[in-house]
Amino acid sequence: MNTHYDIIVIGAGSAGLSVSIAMRRFGLSVLLIDRHERRIGGDCLNDGCVPSKALLHVSKQVHQARLATAYGPTLSGDVDLARVMQYIRDRQDAIRAHENAQYLLDAESLDVAIGTAAFVGPKTIRINGQEVSAKNMVLCTGSQPQPLKAEGIEQVNVLTHKTIFDLTELPKHLLVVGAGPNGIEMAQAFRRLGSEVTVVGRDERILPKEPAAASALLQERLAGEGIQFLLNAEIESFTDAHTAQVKVADGQQHTVQFDQVLATLGRTFDYGDINLSAAGIELDDKGRLRLNNQLQTTNQHVFAAGDAAAGAPAGERYFSHAAALHASLIITNFITPVFDKSLSYDHFSWVTFTDPEVATFGLSAKELATRKIAFDTIEHSFDKDDRAVVEDNQYARMWLLVEPAGLNPLSRKILGGTMVAPNAGELIQELILANQQGLPISAFVGKTYPYPTASNVNKAIWVDTIGSNIPGALKTAVQWLY
Structure with a gap:
């Protein structure tokens, strides 16, 4: 590891990999940093897109096998969730073969450091006891699951998208709190694998960012598969480790018995370790990086991409391909600085x-x-x-x-x-x-x-x-x- 680079990228998820590999291929010196080697690939590989889509793939196969019994074949036995999760890990490992520190060094000549980075100045960070500077830096530090808050929550083992793939036994009844894309995908996957599923959503409908007619059509299809919905509702309390009291806006109370609870309530951010103040980097009133539409922080030499770019005026987009869009914008503006482009989601x-x-x-x-x-x-x-x-x-x-x-x-x-x-x-x-x-x-x-x-x-x-x-x-x- 050198003491000065053209670019330092903190976070080796979708955005960080895109920026660092592209700029290195242009011949610049690049240092890519992540806290843990197994976190290279970010949420997409480790907790998000890859494992969730692998789970959906398996659950669809199980569902189609059940449908095929209408034409004569018979089906017996229950889903072995441990084997399902092993399939998911195998798929992750296949991708991880080209998303790891040694591969990035050998194939891309990219310097990679594993550890926690912290700013000590506007253009300098400390990593593993060594100070390293760069002309520009890109923060691709991701986000964290927003915690579920309710009376009695301390009694409950709450799963998130980061922990649900650690399950080895299929829940008899899965309670999903949150009716956005992640919650709805997991609800259908576990229902098709054999779990009873109840979804509690705070909005009047599922997928509130979609047109109402589209949300209604999907909800009708999911209800037809046996998923129960409690919408315009919230968890009022947990009376024990497996019982939730749900309050609906019309005043109705529902008691839901569950084996596991999955919280999919959105994203939050934690910049406590990175010492942003030493670099003159400010947060907005929601705890996000304060950015302009070139994804530049209040430090003109520090940019953000991926989930970390949620504070951009153009708005929030928590997707891996949004990270790719951010990375493309930053790369373009680095190599053609006279013609700075602004972030736009008009065609997203x-x-x-x-x-x-x-x-x-x-x-x-x-x-x-x-x-x-x-x-x-x-x-x-x-x-x-x-x-x-x-x-x-x-x-x-x-x-x-x-x-x-x-x-x-x-x-x-x-x-x-x-x-x-x-x-x-x-x-x-x-x-x-x-x-x-x-x-x-x-x-x-x-x-x-x-x-x-x-x-x-x-x-x-x-x-x-x-x-x-x-x-x-x-x-x-x-x-x-x-």
């Missing part, structure tokens, strides 16, 4: 990986209204789509926000939207591309989709919309021309 997208998936992109109706941008909302059902029919997915829906129709209805552009469907995260990709690149809907109408691909819905919505709204004058003109 995300997916909740339930079954069906919920995929959202672009600007929401609320954001468009705030900006006084005119738009139409177009809803499309999959009920007449042949692929959806043969796979029993006619319930699926999409809602697209588009420019109002003008003289040429095919020239309109897509401003945003949401899809609820199996594999929605894949189906919606060309809609995201059209939104980001400003493609008109004529690009879809003019495309010939192989039959019967599921993505044909991205054309069908326009054929149905335009075909049922042809102006009378245009009909007359076509008839005359014919």
Whole structure:
């Protein structure tokens, strides 16, 4: 480890790896720091995207096996959660093979230090007793689960996304507190594996950041699988280690017996060890790093990316691909400083990986209204789509926000939207591309989709919309021309 670098990156999660590897490949000297070698890869590898999606994969296989009994096969036995968790660890290890300190040194010539870093000056940190400086630093320090607070909580072993994958026995009844994406994904996974599941959410609906119709459709599907919901509610107290008293806003009280409780209440931050004040770095009133839209802290030489960038004026996005967006912005501004770009989520997208998936992109109706941008909302059902029919997915829906129709209805552009469907995260990709690149809907109408691909819905919505709204004058003109 040297005493001076071009860049020091603190935190080896998605954002930290992206920034450090890219800048090293450009020939700059880079030091990457993380507290523990097994934490390289960050939340995504260790506690988030990778293990949760592996769990969802296994739970879907179990669910499909049960559905197959309708056609004659029989199914017996219970899920062995220890074997499920071993599968998850195996998948993590396969990825960890190229996300570890030795690999980064050998393959990327990247200096990696394991330990707790603390600022001792505006451009200097101390790590393992040695002071190291850099022209610029990037904080990719992640976030922590927001704790569950309730009377009697000290009696309960509360799981979070960091500890739920340590379970080796399937809970008979899992209580999920929080109805956001993480909570809802885990609720469905454990229900499909065989647990009874109750979800307690503080909002009036699940996935409150999604359009209400999309949330309602997903909740209906999940309730059909046997998940119980107590919404507009909160945990009032725990009377013992396995009993919760839940209070609903209408005054009703519910007693929920559970084996395990999972808290998915959001994120918080802890900068106690890093000594931000020594570098002149300020926090906002929510305990987040105070940032501008170039992800720069109040110290002009220190930037933030990933969950640590939640204090940016553009808003919070707790996703691994948000970390990639932040990293790209920082890298771009480092290598082209004359043309500084600002953070924008106008074309951002995300997916909740339930079954069906919920995929959202672009600007929401609320954001468009705030900006006084005119738009139409177009809803499309999959009920007449042949692929959806043969796979029993006619319930699926999409809602697209588009420019109002003008003289040429095919020239309109897509401003945003949401899809609820199996594999929605894949189906919606060309809609995201059209939104980001400003493609008109004529690009879809003019495309010939192989039959019967599921993505044909991205054309069908326009054929149905335009075909049922042809102006009378245009009909007359076509008839005359014919």
